[in-house]
Amino acid sequence: MKKLIALFMVLTLSLSMVACASSTPAPVDKKVMIGVSMPTQSLQRWNQDGTNMKAKLETAGYAVDLQYGGDNDIPTQVAQIENMITEGCKVLVIAAIDGSSLTEVLKTAKEQGITVIAYDRLIMNSDAVSYYATFDNFQVGVMQGQYVETALDLKNQKGPFNIELFTGDPADNNATFFFGGAMSILKPYIDSGVLKVLSGQTTQAQVSTADWKSENAQSRMENLITSNSYSPKGTKLDAVVCSNDSTALGVTNALVSVGYTKDNMPIITGQDCDKPNVKNMIAGLQSMSIFKDTRTLADKVVGMVDAIVKGSTPEINDTKTYDNGTGIIPSFLCAPVVCTVDNYKQILIDSGYYKEADLL
Ligand code: BGC
Numbered sequence: 001m002k003k004l005i006a007l008f009m010v011l012t013l014s015l016s017m018v019a020c021a022s023s024t025p026a027p028v029d030k031k032v033m034i035g036v037s038m039p040t041q042s043l044q045r046w047n048q049d050g051t052n053m054k055a056k057l058e059t060a061g062y063a064v065d066l067q068y069g070g071d072n073d074i075p076t077q078v079a080q081i082e083n084m085i086t087e088g089c090k091v092l093v094i095a096a097i098d099g100s101s102l103t104e105v106l107k108t109a110k111e112q113g114i115t116v117i118a119y120d121r122l123i124m125n126s127d128a129v130s131y132y133a134t135f136d137n138f139q140v141g142v143m144q145g146q147y148v149e150t151a152l153d154l155k156n157q158k159g160p161f162n163i164e165l166f167t168g169d170p171a172d173n174n175a176t177f178f179f180g181g182a183m184s185i186l187k188p189y190i191d192s193g194v195l196k197v198l199s200g201q202t203t204q205a206q207v208s209t210a211d212w213k214s215e216n217a218q219s220r221m222e223n224l225i226t227s228n229s230y231s232p233k234g235t236k237l238d239a240v241v242c243s244n245d246s247t248a249l250g251v252t253n254a255l256v257s258v259g260y261t262k263d264n265m266p267i268i269t270g271q272d273c274d275k276p277n278v279k280n281m282i283a284g285l286q287s288m289s290i291f292k293d294t295r296t297l298a299d300k301v302v303g304m305v306d307a308i309v310k311g312s313t314p315e316i317n318d319t320k321t322y323d324n325g326t327g328i329i330p331s332f333l334c335a336p337v338v339c340t341v342d343n344y345k346q347i348l349i350d351s352g353y354y355k356e357a358d359l360l
Contacts, residue, residue, distance in 0.1 A: 031061060031062055031063040032061075032062050032063065032090050032309055033062070033063045033064070033065060033087065033088055033089045033090060034057050034062045034063070034064050034065070034089060034090065034091050034092075034093065034305055035064075035065045035067075035081070035084030035085075035089035035091070035092045035093065035094075036050060036053050036054065036057070036064055036065065036066045036067070036093045036094075036119075037067050037069065037077060037080055037081055037084070037092065037093070037094045037095065038050045038066070038067070038068045038069065038095050038119075039068070039069050039072055039077065039095050039096065039097040039121075040068060040069060040070070040071050040072045040097070041068045041071070042071050042072070043212070043246055043272075043274070044272070044274045044275060045272045045274065045292075045294060046068065046095065048294045049095065049119070049120070049294045049297070049298065050066050050068065052294055052295055052297075052298035053066065053093065053119075053298045053301065053302070054066045056298050056299065056302045057302055057305065060302055060305075060306055062305070062309075065083075065084050065087065065089060067080040067083075067084070069097050072097050072211050073097070074097050074098050074101050077096070077097050077101075077102075078101065078102065078104075078105050081094065081102065081105050081106075081109070082105055082108070085105075085108055085109055085112060085114060089114060090114060090115070090308075090309060091114065091115045091116075091117065091305050091308055091309065092109060092114055092115070092116045092117070093117045093119050093301055093305065094116065094117070094118060094119055094123060095118075095119040095120045095121050096118070096121050096122075096123050097171070098171040098172075099121055099122055099123055099124040099171060099172060099173045099324075100124045100125055100171065101171075102123050102126060103125050103126045106123070106126045106128035106129070107126075107128065109128050110127070110128035114128075115130050115131075115308045116128050116129045116130055116131075117129075117130065117131045117132070117133060117301060117304055117305070117308075118131070118132040118133070118134075118324075118329065119133060119134075119297075119301060120133070120134050120135070120174070120297065121134070121172055121173060121174050122134070122173045122174075122322050122324050122329065123324060124173060124324045124325050125324065125325040125326065126324065126326065127326040127327070129324055129326075129329055130308075130329075130330075131304055131314055131316065131329065131330055131331070131332070132322050132324075132329040132330070132331040132332075133297060133300050133301045133304060133331065133332045133334075134174070134297070134322075134331065134332075134333060134334070135292045135297065135333060135334045135335070135336045136333040136334070136335060136336060137174045137177035137178055137181070138177045138178075138180060138181040138184075138321070139181060139335075139336055140177070140178050140181060140243075140271055140290050140292075140336045141177060141178040141179060141180060141181020141182035141183070141184070141243070142181040142182070142184060142185055143181075143290055143336060143338050144178070144181070144182045144241055144242075144243070144269040144271070144288075144290065145181065145182040145183070145184065145185025145186045145241070146185055147267070147269055147287065147288050147338065148163070148185075148186065148239050148241060148267055148269065149185055149186070149189070151239070151267050151287065152238060152239065152267070154189050154194055154195070157194070158194060159189075159193070159194040159195060159196070160193055160194060160195065160196045161194065161195050161196070161238040161239065162195075162196050162197075162198055162228075162230075162235065162236055162237050162238050162239075163186070163190075163195045163196070163197055163237075163238060163239040163240070163241065164197060164198075164199060164201070164207075164221075164224055164237065164239075164240050164241075165179075165182075165197065165201065165202065165207040165240075165241050166207055166209055166217055166220070166221075166240065166241065166242045166243065166247045166248075166251060167179040167204060167207050167208050167209065167242075167243040167247070168208065168209055168212045168243050168244060168247065169208065169209065169210060169211050169212050170204070170205065170208045170210075172212070173324075175204070175208065175243060176204065178243040178244070178271070179204045179207070179243060182241050182243070182269075186241065190202065198228040198230075198235070199224050199227065199228060201224075209247050209250075212244060212246050212247060213246065213250070214246045214247070214249045214250035214253070215250060216250065217242070217246070217247040217248075217249075217250030217251055217254075218249075218250030218251070218253050218254045219250075219254075220250075221240070221250060221251045221254035221255065222254045222257075225254060225255070225258055230258075231258055231259065231260075232258075232259050232260055232261075232264045237255075237266045238266055238267065239266050239267040239268070239269075240255075240266050240267070240268050240269075241269050242268060242269055242270055242271075243269075243271060244270060244271040244272055245270040245271055245272040245273070245274040245276075245277040245289055246272075246274070247270075248268050248269065248270035248277055248280075248286055248289075249270075249274075249276055249277060249280070251268060252265075252268060252280055252285050252286055256285065262283060262284025262285055263284075265284065265285055265286075265287075267287045268285075268286045268287050269287060269288055269289075270286055270288065270289040270290070271289055271290040271292070271336075272289060272290070272292065273289045273290075273291045273292075273339050273344075273347075273348060273353075274289075275354070275358055275359065277289050278339075278344055278348065278354070278359050279359055281339075281340065281341045281344060282341055282344070282359065284341075287340065288338060288339060288340045289339050290336045290337065290338060290339065291336065291337045291338075291339040291347050291348065291353075292334070292336050292337075293334070293337075293351070293353065295353070296334050297334050300315070300332050300334060303315060304332070314330075314332075315332060316330040316331055316332050317331070317332055317333060318330075318331040318332070318333050319331070321333075
């Protein structure tokens with residue numbers, strides 16, 4: 001019996017092999033592959049960006065290689081991009097850890113006809129970058145500056161009000177725009193003495209935060225508290241301009257640990273509407289954040305990818321702001337929105353960005 005079954009199997013196998021050899025191979029549904037390279041998983045926003053991009057690209061019919069560069073590790077990001085090139089990605093969507101460290105790897109991409117889209121952060125000194133999609137980064141800073149201007153009524157008050165400044169990683173080109181935007185509003189008040197920066201730290205280099213890390217912002221704020229005697233009962237601190245939520249979180253932690261509460265907290269700005277920061281806004285520990293709907297950015301970038309793959313021209317709305325050192329990169333700028341405790345429900349909950357339970 002066993003012999004009979006074995007004979008039957010051999011016969012079936014041989015017949016199917018003959019059939020395969022003689023018929024035309026079924027067409028393989030080979031999807032176009034898109035590489036998506038994000039800087040880190042340690043911040044909420046990049047996880048959302050990555051997840052949104054992957055889901056939307058897959059819905060549009062693409063295969064996606066999504067990678068995160070360790071925890072802001074530049075060699076890891078470079079190696080991941082090299083791999084995306086080797087595996088045949090047609091378009092690379094990259095949020096750079098360090099805007100100036102991708103020049104070499106992107107030379108290979110260009111040689112192989114791969115199109116590169118800079119995602120959220122501009123990639124510098126590379127003529128391989130064809131498009132840039134981001135939020136209006138200068139406007140983000142302007143909105144933070146205007147928030148402080150309105151909250152302290154700087155147009156009418158003489159002050160002086162005490163303020164300190166925090167921005168992001170020096171290798172992130174966005175930080176220059178955020179800081180520049182905020183200073184375009186606040187510098188005239190600093191120059192006229194209505195705002196005082198007691199630390200004397202007012203240049204971007206002096207107020208930057210390595211890797212945008214909360215702990216780095218926290219330790220700088222702790223030093224500022226000590227050296228300027230800021231405290232609820234001591235020297236009054238009226239405002240701290242933070243370029244984003246991770247820096248705002250560090251600053252808030254430092255202030256809370258020396259006794260600041262919702263009743264005497266300085267004005268603190270932020271950006272991203274990260275969950276811990278929205279919770280702080282609700283608790284009265286952070287004044288505002290800037291909402292950048294990563295779903296909108298992902299939609300725009302998927303539209304760009306689709307246009308590139310299909311040979312048409314992607315939609316752009318800015319051809320003058322972002323020069324990466326090799327020329328202006330055609331850009332699409334999404335609109336940032338000011339978020340406070342007064343409108344967060346409408347902006348974040350009603351739009352489905354967060355559930356009420358996320359913010360408890
Ligand atoms: C982004 C911000 C983010 C920061 C830190 C910037 O490039 O635009 O949204 O908070 O990086 O990750």
